[in-house]
Amino acid sequence: MERGREPLRQILAAYLHRPPSEVRLIAGPHGRPALAGTLAGAIDFNWxxxxxxALVAxxxxxxxxxxxxxxxxxxxxALARRYFTADEAAWLARQPEARQTAAFLDLWTAKEAVLKALGRGLGFGLDRLTITCEATGPRLRRLEGDDPDAWQxxxxxxxxxxxxxxxWRGGPRRIRGLRPGDRGAAEASFPDTGHA
Incomplete structure (x- = not known):
């Protein structure tokens, strides 16, 4: 968590209307960052x-x-066959060769985002969840020990x-994309796919 800690601290401080010196960060049991001290639980985040x-949620x-x-x-x-489920690796193999790297990264980011929301690292196992990439976006189909339909x-x-x-685990939410340096933190819209 050291790399990028200071910019992350500044973003959190601005969002919480506190000086950066008051924003203390800790790592959870599996490395998930969290606020510590008097700000513990004030907001949840990931980066x-x-x-x-860089992205901060x-x-x-x-x-x-x-x-x-x-x-x-x-x-x-080769990476998909080693770390992903058999169905995911087979899906990737069916993609045009020119698209395989991008398709792999789309699937990888979806899988890792779920693991990070769980507060788990890659050690949890990328093969313990199955994601399909559909025209409307990624969809969680299986998550060992959890209901995949409870996820967005x-x-x-x-x-x-x-x-x-x-x-995230939970119902649909509004997503706002904010870019640093924009006056008034300009919004960018991300489409609501309407499914988990």
Whole structure:
């Protein structure tokens, strides 16, 4: 959690209308970041960074999970066959070769966002949950020990070469995208897929 801790602290401080010096961060048993001290429980959050880009998810009443990945060369099929479910690896193998890396990263960010919302790391096992990538976005089909229909997953459209998913357990919520430096924190809309 050290990398990016100060910018994260500044974002949380601004959102909570507190000086950054009052924002103390701790890591939970599986590494999930949380507020400590007098601000413990004031807001739940999660963050992700990749190749100079970062996302922070802030929420009240739910534990969000967010993951961000940037396009990069990787052996998508080999990784999927090793870490994903057989159905997910088979789906990826059916994708056009030119699309396989992007499809892998879409699936990866969805799986990792769920694990982060659970407060678990990759050690939980990527094969303990099954996600399908549909025209309306990612959908959780199976989660060992939980009801997959209780989850919301939203693919975030951030631009070419960026793959991101926001996940939480609970009902639908409004999502606002805020960019630093915009006067009044301009909003970007992310479509409500209408399903878990």
């Amino acid at each position: 992700s960074h990749s190749a100079g880009h 802030l929420a009240r009443g739910i534990a969000p999970g967010i993951d961000l990945e940037c396009d990069r060369p990787l052996r998508a099929l 997953l939203h693919a975030l459209q951030l631009g070419e070469g960026l793959h991101a998913t926001l996940a």
